[in-house]
Amino acid sequence: MHPSAFLRLAALLALSLPAHAQEGMKQQPAASDRVKEVPSIEAVGLSGLKPGTILFTDHRDDPAKPENGLVPYLDWGRVRPAERAALAPYAGYAEPDYLQTLNGVSKRRHETLKVYVAQGRFVVPRPADSIDLASYATLGFVAKMDPVIKHKTLNPADVTPTKDPAAAFAKRPDRPWCDLGTVCIESRYDLEGKLPLGVKLANKLEDGASKKVAEFVSFQSELRTLPPAETAPLAGLTKIDAPVTGGLEQTIFWVNQILRFGKFLAVFQPMPGDPAKTVVTTYMALAIKADVLDRKQEYARVPVLKNLLPAQVLMGNSSFNTGTSISAGLPTYARNRMTAFADALAKN
Template identity: 50%
Template sequence: MQKQFLSLFPNYIEPTIKVSVHGIPKSYTEKLHMYVVEARFLIGKTPGAVDLARFARLDTLEKIDPSIKHRRIPAEQAAPQVDPSSTYNRHPNRRWCEAPGSLCIESRYPLEGKLPVGIRLANKLEEGGKKISEFMEFQTEIRVLPPEEIDRAGLTKLTSLEAPITGVLEQTIFSVNQVMQFGKLLAILQEHPADPNRTVATVFMALAVETDVLERKKEFENVPVLRNLIPAQVLMGKSSFNSGNSISAGLPDYVRNRIRAIADLIER
């Protein structure tokens, strides 16, 4: 059920990447590690009083994480539609950002704390290799699912809560400049089984991290100042380079803080 609902789109498979090695074209399947979080919280409101639509507005997104800056973009600027190198992230049934009521945004997050300094040093050591960027840039489609698109039976299995579904918010990250291949946030509202004045919210967040990023460590192990810049440690928030409350804090803190912010805004 998670694979069906938390992938970039149903039936998503890991992409085949085409590269050139010494002038010889080659293809390989890019392996992904999935980081999946599930959280559940109670809302002290009836389902009809919860306004999910405001989460598809820029002003609300900026309150969730002020360190990430967003700008609205038209569907024509969605990377999978215009960039040949990311066509494998195209939705097979429609174009990104053309679904009714969807908000399409491009977001930029400058890495914080000691990470930019460490990245500059790492890039100097990687002569001729792929450079690490000092910022994360990603494109996202956000929408509240219309009633006719809600798979009520499937989502009830996903939440493992037998109660009517009253609303679904979906945020899909379909283009990322590094580290990840895609991301998905799914917030599902259901009637409280025993209290009509409360709502149960189940939030899933899935991030598809590129496996080769997690496996990179040899180039840093022999440099004392970069020993803690090993990507797997940084992503899991277990490095001295981690800082702040956003992405630079590592995935566990970032996701936890984001879900808390969403819960707080819904409660208000």
């Protein structure tokens, strides 16, 4: 790394940050009045679910802690087994083992994951059987949920776990990703605000590293409505005493960096005692590579990068967080995705 180039980039980043942001964590914008954060959605009960209100929880009891709200994948299965069963990429999913080749030498690696999970719940003033879930299982609908993320149709033959032998560990054991009845999607999100400049500086700091941090997140996913055989057990997840009439699921199975998988799930049930209304319970799970969260010491050496600690950025507690999408941090991203979904259902 050339010292003068590094210093110029650091100075540019420092000048681009407002004074209050250089001093500490950015104050996050207040949550929408429509979103009511609660410790537990199930504990509130349906009687506390008011029209136009979205109950939201992501299990963060102390947001000041950098990794608060993240649970190790193995612990997830012990603490919330029904949740992991529904939100893992597929039944029996385990943390991946794979070969990594550096300087011509291959070594077997085990990847440890930590999972962020958000849950939302709201009421739609229509009967459950009147909601056409197939109309939401489209590329166009996904694009409306977060216009900053760009999506395009992906040919199933070009799915990375299928096409790239090095990514074979990400294959499903039961069927191919993007099988018949699903919508196959390729997506790209360019980091916003000060994050791209922070990434450039972080890459300069680690000049010579075999893999640089990208200034974008690209991912592949499949979108589908769930068949009855898969929706029936979800009543045990929502803990609502009513049959599940449908489910919508988007599974992210390949990401270029930081994350290993993700899933958005929406479960539809008639309101107990009032079948003219539908209770919708939404979930978002995002699995982060644990080694990403361990990158602390190298950033801490550079004052302007102290707020670029991965755990702080991912959980929305950094001066580098900005916007309303992924760059804002996972909690803001999840909350806004669920709110957008509720708004779309309310309009149709």
